[in-house]
Amino acid sequence: MSTRDRILSAYEELLINEGPRGATMDAVVALAGVSKGGLLYHFKNKEALAAALITRLQELAAEDIRTMAADPEGPSRYLVRESVYVGSALDRALIGVVRLAQASDAEASAVLERIHRDWMDLVLAEVGSPAIARAIVLLGDGLYYNEGLPGGWPREKSSSTAESVAELLEVVEVLKAHAASLQRSR
Amino acid sequence: MSTRDRILSAYEELLINEGPRGATMDAVVALAGVSKGGLLYHFKNKEALAAALITRLQELAAEDIRTMAADPEGPSRYLVRESVYVGSALDRALIGVVRLAQASDAEASAVLERIHRDWMDLVLAEVGSPAIARAIVLLGDGLYYNEGLPGGWPREKSSSTAESVAELLEVVEVLKAHAASLQRSR
DNA sequence: GTCTATATTCTGATAGAC
């Protein structure tokens, strides 16, 4: 792993665990094990650090969306299955960029919006009904925030992840069945 | 409105729009139109400012939960109806405290967790099925983040709020009907 | 490519006048 990647991952890690407030250049430097000058050789300022993380997210998300489109269980189930935070490279980049967006980074918001719309488009193409598609995507959003943000929305203590996801996938089936019946009755 | 309340609301406003990063004492002072000394008379340090906002949220949330329990359409529909951000005093305090929690404020997280559990308890008592209750609360969470965070998760451009909420309430009915059928088949 | 040293600006907080 290159020094550049190590620095970027340290920044990501700090965004996730400490928030934008804690992701100072000093903290990044300490975690990545380089000096301040070393950091500034690779990223000329803090903005460049944020831009690089956003680029990393775009690349990972593009790949994920292709996987979602090709998933044998369909995009809806894929979305809900994968919305539980497991600490994948995509999860980490996504939450890091969400933190940036929360700190009013316009570029971060724009990228998140594009990813979100891609999800919505795939789910809509599968289920047909915009209302049901919206509900499924919102379910994924809620799950993501519930599970994924340390210190964000509190996690359900009950959720022994695996089985609670199975339950939610059942709910997704109920919604898909309803969407299908809407299709037939048109 | 007292000076104290004006200061606290300025802090809340900055948390929402600029994030914890931007909610500096200087910024609060500028927005509230008082001097730094004036602020520090009412709140002896920044921690006191955060604690006061959390207290404000607790009071507003306690009242809201009583309203939710007594709503004629039931807690589930109330939750989804009210989860769309409309800028009420509760909405604002809630998002402000979410921002604090994201900045690793333990007290903020604890209060959010209690509110969240109260919602879950009411919805569960109404629908009977934990899985369906969880889905409904997650739907509210997703909605809240989608609509409520400026620069957070992007808002659907399609959502002409009123009708998209009506659609989601339809989805809630589908879920409630399914929960009821689960109850009967036990 | 990476480091040290330093300049500059911002943030939170104190002391005391009015």
Added chain:
DNA sequence: GTCTATCAGAATATAGAC
């Protein structure tokens, strides 16, 4: 109750040595 003046420490960024 509210203000001005001021400070210590942290954060970003620059310059230049190795």
